[in-house]
Amino acid sequence: MEVLFTFTPREVHQQKLITEFPEVNFHFTNKDKTRLPSADILVTYGEDISSEDINSANKLKWIMVASAGVEKMPLETMKERNIVVSNVKGIHKTPMAESVMAHLLALKRSLPYLYESQRNNEWNRKTGSSELFGSTALIIGPGAIGSEIGRLLQAFGVQTIGCNRSGDAADYMNDMVTIADVLTALPKADIVISVVPSTKETKHMLKKEHFDAMKNDAIFMNFGRGDLVEDKILVDALQNGAIGFAVLDVFEQEPLPLDHPYWKMKNVVISPHVSSHSEKYVERTLEVFAPNLRKWLAQDANPTNLVNLEKGY
Amino acid sequence: MEVLFTFTPREVHQQKLITEFPEVNFHFTNKDKTRLPSADILVTYGEDISSEDINSANKLKWIMVASAGVEKMPLETMKERNIVVSNVKGIHKTPMAESVMAHLLALKRSLPYLYESQRNNEWNRKTGSSELFGSTALIIGPGAIGSEIGRLLQAFGVQTIGCNRSGDAADYMNDMVTIADVLTALPKADIVISVVPSTKETKHMLKKEHFDAMKNDAIFMNFGRGDLVEDKILVDALQNGAIGFAVLDVFEQEPLPLDHPYWKMKNVVISPHVSSHSEKYVERTLEVFAPNLRKWLAQDANPTNLVNLEKGY
Structure with missing residues (x-):
């Protein structure tokens, strides 16, 4: 099981995930998408993902968006591919x-x-x-x-x-x-x-x-x-x-x-789109992600904060 | 009965007092203290009153301070003269x-x-x-x-x-x-x-x-x-x-x-000592003053927010 992050949490948060999920291969990157073809799960702020990216990610089943809005994402392609999309609604x-x-x-x-x-x-x-x-x-x-x-x-x-x-x-x-x-x-x-x-x-x-x-x-x-x-x-x-x-x-x-x-x-x-910024942002994102990942590993493909791709939120 | 203000409330607030207390002569001034010798009651922000002012105010019985602190006022002289002092504690x-x-x-x-x-x-x-x-x-x-x-x-x-x-x-x-x-x-x-x-x-x-x-x-x-x-x-x-x-x-x-x-x-x-400033300040001051003035006219010389001149607050 491979999880690709297109952003880099602080070392302490990375270690926590690695320790909690020894069966998972985590790749923490800075907007690097070269590992998309082998990723099962993608964790992203959402703005960096194109329709081509989705099409190159053959194994991808779940995108966890560390944001509330998904309007900049290729919703149609994600829908066609039946990808589960969840966000961090509530942490903002x-x-x-x-x-x-x-x-x-x-x-x-x-x-x-x-x-x-x-x-x-x-x-x-x-x-x-x-x-x-x-x-x-x-x-x-x-x-x-x-x-x-x-x-x-x-x-x-x-x-x-x-x-x-x-x-x-x-x-x-x-x-x-x-x-x-x-x-x-x-x-x-x-x-x-x-x-x-x-x-x-x-x-x-x-x-x-x-x-x-x-x-x-x-x-x-x-x-x-x-x-x-x-x-x-x-x-x-x-x-x-x-x-x-x-x-x-x-x-x-x-x-x-x-x-x-x-x-x-x-x-x-x-205010240059910074009202949700907080030193606690990534920590809270992972507090949403970790329980959902545990469920996912137990074959429960129904994370909290599921995004309805039809409605767009 | 003469009431001297050393500040000038807005016209609408002056009229309200004049209407409510027809038996009282109100003098609304801008730091003008020439009428102090005939004033029974003084309404002041406090900072403009000296020991000499108090001594010149022979009839003065009550000072209503439109402020919370009285540390700049001549407390000793006020105490000797047995002047009742009240403030606007609470409106700040x-x-x-x-x-x-x-x-x-x-x-x-x-x-x-x-x-x-x-x-x-x-x-x-x-x-x-x-x-x-x-x-x-x-x-x-x-x-x-x-x-x-x-x-x-x-x-x-x-x-x-x-x-x-x-x-x-x-x-x-x-x-x-x-x-x-x-x-x-x-x-x-x-x-x-x-x-x-x-x-x-x-x-x-x-x-x-x-x-x-x-x-x-x-x-x-x-x-x-x-x-x-x-x-x-x-x-x-x-x-x-x-x-x-x-x-x-x-x-x-x-x-x-x-x-x-x-x-x-x-x-x-x-912040240049402005944290209590508010467009509603004078209005609230008069909401404290008017009921106390009514009591005063009914011989009740015990206004709310009495200042203890010994303690200084």
Whole structure:
């Protein structure tokens, strides 16, 4: 049994796997795919795998994606080959929710202004600080990550409105609205946060009318996928004052082109798709992988966090 | 009955008081003390009142301080004159706790680095981000503000240790330690936060041995008063690696002298005594003041948040 990693966990984590699974040949590489033809299992961040790679991997039965989104992977080829695909859904919630809270609190408590004053050697107390307390937030996609954000927002005295297809209740949401009815909820929200994946339904889901419906000082945060809204619609909304501010972790094109207007906009914070980064990321990935590998070796080809290749998540 | 304000609330808040108390003459000024001799009640931020001012205010019976600390006020003169002093203890907890959380999360989630990358037009994903989750925090002074910080820290999965004179239980603290025993707790803490007022006991309470006992990567936050630790001790601890980082809202000398080493230190964030600032500050001050004024007019000279001039808080 061969397991190919296209990334390299720290030595301590490699040794743990090797010790726990003496019957398995692990190959830890840095994006090296030469061993794909003999690999039974592939562990990858997902972005480095092409349709040709899949076709060259004759023995491959299971791909464990150390990420949440699979939209950059050759889903059709994987489906044809009947490859089992699982991901690490759930491990992103802590770092991502902390990033969302960090950005919101930093803006409310004037941290960019404090940092700038310090750089300029200025004791400047006119911060114009406000509070997160008493705000209303609309969370588009109140799943594992969205609900964790909701839990933390509620601890700060924020009213949360969840938005999903069904309008069915979600954890840590004071209220729910369907995507079809979201225009009725947008005018209430001081903060609009999206954590939805990229699917056929979510692509370009937010349109000009949605930004027009938001408060003029609303903070829009996209921490899901960049194709939720066309860049030019969001740039317009920020430049014409339809909304007040945007914090963006994802973009239509990544890396964000260096001549993109976002870079210079005073009401945009660019987070270069790093909101799930954490020193604990690989450790948590392997905590998902190891029990699934044990099951796999016992002929149970049904890992947790199975990805539905039809739906794309 | 004359009430002198040495600061100017917004028109809407002035009108509310005037309407609610038609029998009272309100004078809203900008640090103007010419009406002190005829004032029965003074509403002030505290820093602008001298011993001479108190002696010139022959009719003055009550000073309402729109602040928490009174250490800059002429306490002896006020005591001799038997003036009732009350403050706005409690209204600082929301903005201050949000500021503490903002700074901690910003550091853990690499916000200064993201801001700098954006300024430099760089898509730089090597953030080295970590998480607040799983940390341990020591809170020196777990009163109204400290416990609110504890509540929010716990929501993020942080273990909280409260530190007070008695070691008696405080809200939202997983554990307690006395000030006398604090050296035993400091090595456990990833974060050390002080919110204690300035009193005889807290002046220079933290010494070199305390910083030596902290973790080398500990984050120290002083959001209480600047005389808790001598500047030179803290500068040394930060420069020789006894601790990792400091976020300072208060300083031995305020404004912080422009040639102070803190300004240029990469492991110091300067917050110019603004952590309690909030657009809601004056509104909340008047929410404390109005019921007390009603009681005062009904001959009840016992406002909430009475300051003990002996203890200084």
